[in-house]
Amino acid sequence: MSREWIAITVAALFTFLTRFSFIALSGRWTPSKRLCRALQFVPVAVLCAIIAPEVLSPTGSILPLFSNPRIPAAIVAILIAWKWRSTLGAIAAGMALFWLFKL
Amino acid sequence: MDSETGRLQEFLNGVRDEAPILIGVAPFGMIYGVLAVSAGLSTLAAQSMSFILFAGSAQFILARLIADSASLMVMVMTVFVVNLRHALYSASVAPYVARLPLRWKFLLSYLLTDEAYAVTIRRFAVSGVTPLGHWYFLGAGLTLWSCWQASTAVGVFLGSQIPPSWGLDFTLALTFIAIVVPLIADRAMLVCAVVAALAALLFAFLPMKLGLLAAAAAGIVAGFWSDR
Numbered sequence: 099m100s101r102e103w104i105a106i107t108v109a110a111l112f113t114f115l116t117r118f119s120f121i122a123l124s125g126r127w128t129p130s131k132r133l134c135r136a137l138q139f140v141p142v143a144v145l146c147a148i149i150a151p152e153v154l155s156p157t158g159s160i161l162p163l164f165s166n167p168r169i170p171a172a173i174v175a176i177l178i179a180w181k182w183r184s185t186l187g188a189i190a191a192g193m194a195l196f197w198l199f200k201l
Numbered sequence: 202m203d204s205e206t207g208r209l210q211e212f213l214n215g216v217r218d219e220a221p222i223l224i225g226v227a228p229f230g231m232i233y234g235v236l237a238v239s240a241g242l243s244t245l246a247a248q249s250m251s252f253i254l255f256a257g258s259a260q261f262i263l264a265r266l267i268a269d270s271a272s273l274m275v276m277v278m279t280v281f282v283v284n285l286r287h288a289l290y291s292a293s294v295a296p297y298v299a300r301l302p303l304r305w306k307f308l309l310s311y312l313l314t315d316e317a318y319a320v321t322i323r324r325f326a327v328s329g330v331t332p333l334g335h336w337y338f339l340g341a342g343l344t345l346w347s348c349w350q351a352s353t354a355v356g357v358f359l360g361s362q363i364p365p366s367w368g369l370d371f372t373l374a375l376t377f378i379a380i381v382v383p384l385i386a387d388r389a390m391l392v393c394a395v396v397a398a399l400a401a402l403l404f405a406f407l408p409m410k411l412g413l414l415a416a417a418a419a420g421i422v423a424g425f426w427s428d429r
Contacts, residue, residue: 105263106253106263114311117288118291120295123295124295136425137285137289138390140286143397143417145377146393147417148377149374160402172374175379186228196368196371
C-alpha cells in the first residue's frame with residue numbers, strides 16, 4: 099500500500115474514533131469547560147499555520163513582498179470574509195485578483 | 202402513530218432541515234475535488250478520501266500534506282487535531298443516542314460532521330430524547346454525505362481537466378482564510394491566529410512539515426494564555 103493510502107486510512111480511523119468517543123461512553127464523562135475552550139483554538143491555529151506559508155513563501159522561501167501576487171489576493175479575501183462572511187465571495191475575489199496580478 | 206411511517210417522517214424531517222446547508226457544502230466539495238487532484242492525488246484516492254475520511258477541511262489539509270511529502274506522523278497528527286472538535290460534538294449528542302444498539306452508534310458516529318451536527322443538535326435541544334430521534338440524525342447525516350460524495354466527484358473530474366499553470370492550488374489558502382476569519386471572534390483568538398502564522402514561517406525549515414504541528418501548538422498555547 100502506498101503512502102497516500104496509509105495516511106488516508108489511519109487518519110480516517112483516528113477521525114472515526116474521535117467522533118465515536120463520547121457516543122461510545124454514552125454520556126458517562128463530559129469534557130470540562132477549560133478543555134472545550136482549548137479545543138476552540140485548534141482550528142484557528144492549524145489553519146493559520148497553513149495559510150501563512152502558503153501566502154508568503156509558496157516556494158519555500160519568503161518571496162519579495164511587492165512582487166508576490168498572493169499577498170494582495172489574501173488581503174482582499176480576509177476583508178471579504180471578515181465584512182460579509184462570504185466563503186465563496188472571498189475565494190472568487192482572491193483568485194480573480196491573483197490572476198490579475200500574475201498577468 | 203405507526204412506527205414505520207414515524208421513522209420515515211423523522212428521516213424526511215432530517216433531510217428537509219439539512220437541505221439548505223447543501224448550497225454551501227456543494228461548492229466546497231467541488232473545490233476539494235479540484236484541489237486534491239491538482240495536488241497530485243490519484244482520482245481514486247481523492248474520491249476515496251471523501252468516502253472513508255469524510256471530513257471537509259481535514260481532507261484539504263491531508264491532500265496538501267500528501268503532495269508536500271509530509272511524514273506519516275505529521276499527517277495523522279494534523280488530521281487528528283483538526284478533527285478533535287468532533288469529540289465535543291460526540292459528547293453533546295451522546296445523551297440522545299445512548300440507548301441505541303452499537304451498529305447505530307457506529308453509523309451515526311461516521312456521519313457526525315460539522316454540518317450534520319449543527320442541524321441535528323438544534324432539533325435534539327428542542328425535542329429532547331425521543332424514540333425515533335436517531336432517524337432524524339440519519340436523514341440529516343445521509344443528506345450531507347450524498348452531497349459531499351457527489352460534489353467531490355464533480356470536482357475530481359473538473360480538476361483532472363484543468364492545467365496546473367492556472368495556479369488553482371492557491372484556492373487552498375483562500376478557502377482556509379474564508380473559514381478561519383469568521384472564527385476569530387475575540388482578542389484571544391486573534392493572538393492565537395497571529396502567533397500560529399508567525400511561528401509557521403519561523404519553523405518552516407523543519408523537515409516533513411513538523412513546523413506545522415509546532416506552530417499550531419504555539420498558537421493554541423498563546424491563545425489559551427492570553428485568555429486569562
